[in-house]
Amino acid sequence: MRILLVNPPNCGRSIPEERYGIDSLKQIFRGEPLALETLAGNLHGHEVRIVDLKVEPEALPDELAGFAPELVGFTAMTCEANSVLRLARQVKENCNARVVVGGVHASNDPQFFNRPEIDFVVVGLGKQSLRQLVDTLETAGDSAAIPGIAATAPGRALTWPARSYSRQDLVQERPPAYGLVERYRPHYTLQSLGLEMGFVASAFGCPFDCSFCCIAPVTGGRYLTAGIDTILRDIGQLEQTPVIRLVDANTFGNPQHARRLAEAIRAAGIRKHFLADVRSDTVVRHPELLRLWKEIGLRAVVIGFEEVSDVALDGLNKANSAAVNSEAIRILHQIGLTIVGDFIISPDYDEAQFDALEAYVADNPVDLPMYTVLTPLPGTPLYAGMRERITIHDLDYYTLTNAVVPTRLEERIFYQRYAALLKAGHAHAKL
Ligand code: B12
Ligand code: SF4
Numbered sequence: 001m002r003i004l005l006v007n008p009p010n011c012g013r014s015i016p017e018e019r020y021g022i023d024s025l026k027q028i029f030r031g032e033p034l035a036l037e038t039l040a041g042n043l044h045g046h047e048v049r050i051v052d053l054k055v056e057p058e059a060l061p062d063e064l065a066g067f068a069p070e071l072v073g074f075t076a077m078t079c080e081a082n083s084v085l086r087l088a089r090q091v092k093e094n095c096n097a098r099v100v101v102g103g104v105h106a107s108n109d110p111q112f113f114n115r116p117e118i119d120f121v122v123v124g125l126g127k128q129s130l131r132q133l134v135d136t137l138e139t140a141g142d143s144a145a146i147p148g149i150a151a152t153a154p155g156r157a158l159t160w161p162a163r164s165y166s167r168q169d170l171v172q173e174r175p176p177a178y179g180l181v182e183r184y185r186p187h188y189t190l191q192s193l194g195l196e197m198g199f200v201a202s203a204f205g206c207p208f209d210c211s212f213c214c215i216a217p218v219t220g221g222r223y224l225t226a227g228i229d230t231i232l233r234d235i236g237q238l239e240q241t242p243v244i245r246l247v248d249a250n251t252f253g254n255p256q257h258a259r260r261l262a263e264a265i266r267a268a269g270i271r272k273h274f275l276a277d278v279r280s281d282t283v284v285r286h287p288e289l290l291r292l293w294k295e296i297g298l299r300a301v302v303i304g305f306e307e308v309s310d311v312a313l314d315g316l317n318k319a320n321s322a323a324v325n326s327e328a329i330r331i332l333h334q335i336g337l338t339i340v341g342d343f344i345i346s347p348d349y350d351e352a353q354f355d356a357l358e359a360y361v362a363d364n365p366v367d368l369p370m371y372t373v374l375t376p377l378p379g380t381p382l383y384a385g386m387r388e389r390i391t392i393h394d395l396d397y398y399t400l401t402n403a404v405v406p407t408r409l410e411e412r413i414f415y416q417r418y419a420a421l422l423k424a425g426h427a428h429a430k431l
Helices: 015-020 034-041 060-067 078-094 104-108 127-138 178-187 228-237 255-267 280-285 287-295 310-315 322-335 351-363 381-389 411-427
Strands: 002-007 047-052 071-075 098-102 120-122 149-151 195-200 243-246 273-277 298-306 338-345 368-373
Touching: 002 034, 002 060, 015 411, 034 047, 034 071, 034 127, 034 178, 047 060, 047 178, 060 078, 071 078, 071 127, 078 098, 078 104, 098 104, 098 127, 104 120, 120 127, 127 149, 178 195, 195 228, 228 255, 255 287, 280 287, 280 298, 280 322, 287 298, 287 322, 298 322, 322 338, 338 351, 351 411, 368 411
Parallel strands: 002 047, 002 071, 071 098, 098 120, 195 243, 243 273, 273 298, 298 338, 338 368
Antiparallel strands: 120 149
16 A cells, blocks of 8 residues: 655744744744654555655645555644644545544544544554554455544544553564655754754653643553663664654653663663653652763753742642752753753743742753743643633644633733743753
8 A cells, every 4th residue: 555654844823923023932843753654664565655744845745646645644743733634635635545643632632633634543552553554444344443543423423442552552573664754864953963863762651640741642641661672773773863862751751661771772882862851850769860871872851840839830730849850950960961941831920920930940050941831732631621711722823832821911921921031041052
């Protein structure tokens, strides 16, 4: 079967830009579409192409005409969901392909894609499900029994057999098809260093349950680590790539596994720069683990500090404290790791809370502070709690840089203060 896998273009709309001319909050993101490479890795025996519209925004019509796919698969985050519908209509108007969509938005809010232009929605880890779907389509079989796959039925509720989410879903014996994006690789760089950056997954899901987070439904709430050999094999495939971003939501969620991985990287003589996500409480509980990782090439860690008071952290179900966050910053500075710190600004912030955040970042300096606006992503517990207050339902604005509920401060002031935080952070960025 001819299968085209599509990474949607950079998209999303910006309230601060549209209403107040503040354009500094908009960013362009690029990185290899590891989800699509992972899926393609298990589609052996088929003709598979990946088109990355973040690099080539206008490439879809030519791909459809030249390749004539029989199945087109889209991945989508929430802010990409509308774009994917638009692109799916383009597919339907131009060829006979069936359309399947998966990824973080499909896993959190599958019903959104229950539309005529979409044929199948994949909920959760998709490597096994997509293979089974393709095999079933080839033999004109019945897809209704495939775990994680919902055939669309506009006007009715979607149904699908649940997946149990075991390590079998990772189909580890089949590596990601990294070669399918070779032509795009020069575009996948870590801008600050101007170095090529490759993505590797070492763990899926997260053992925590923060209210704003959309990761849990991708693995049915489970935390699954990849085998050490699998991870080394994937790093090995990116031989020419000096920087490896471990794209896991929580790379150090199982400290024993993370320790064994670091030791195996050292034993294999791999010399790369690594970036990875870690929770601050893991840093405080296991500083020696971070030291070990620093020795084997970890250069920067991404930490979700989120908020600066315990009350606010509890409100997000973060299961962490401001004191632990500060202690982690101290430890990481001591170890010499660069800290990329995520903070979440609530639309309920008043001037005093913006001041408190500014003061916290001044007292606890992180090398690259990143700020997002608290966003009730459909499917999350936060969404259930904030639903009644949402005034902006257009998912193009769900980029985590817009307030989709009314702000407590006058809206212009809210975005001015947000932009000022970002500007100050970038002025001091050391990544
Ligand atoms: C790498 C990454 C990126 C990369 C590359 C993504 C790409 N496709 O090009 C870049 C840098 C471009 C990026 C950009 C952004 N990102 Co981003 N990103 C990630 C990250 C860290 C890893 C994703 C990944 O590669 N995982 C590994 C793969 C193997 O797993 P997976 O994607 O879950 O795929 C599996 C299943 O979901 C499923 N599946 C996925 N797609 C498909 C498609 C089909 C057809 C099928 C069958 C199955 C399927 O099968 C896969 C294999 O099992 C995640 C966080 C995380 N850890 O998940 C955030 C994340 C996805 N990003 C996020 C966000 C918000 C953004 C941005 C809006 C930036 C921002 N403001 O923070 C931009 C949006 C860009 C745009 N369109 O304008 C959010 C999404 C929240 C949401 N619900 O929308 C996440 C979850 C992080 C977070 N803050 O919570 N991102
Ligand atoms: S620790 Fe991070 S990945 Fe895990 S649930 Fe919380 S925000 Fe999501």
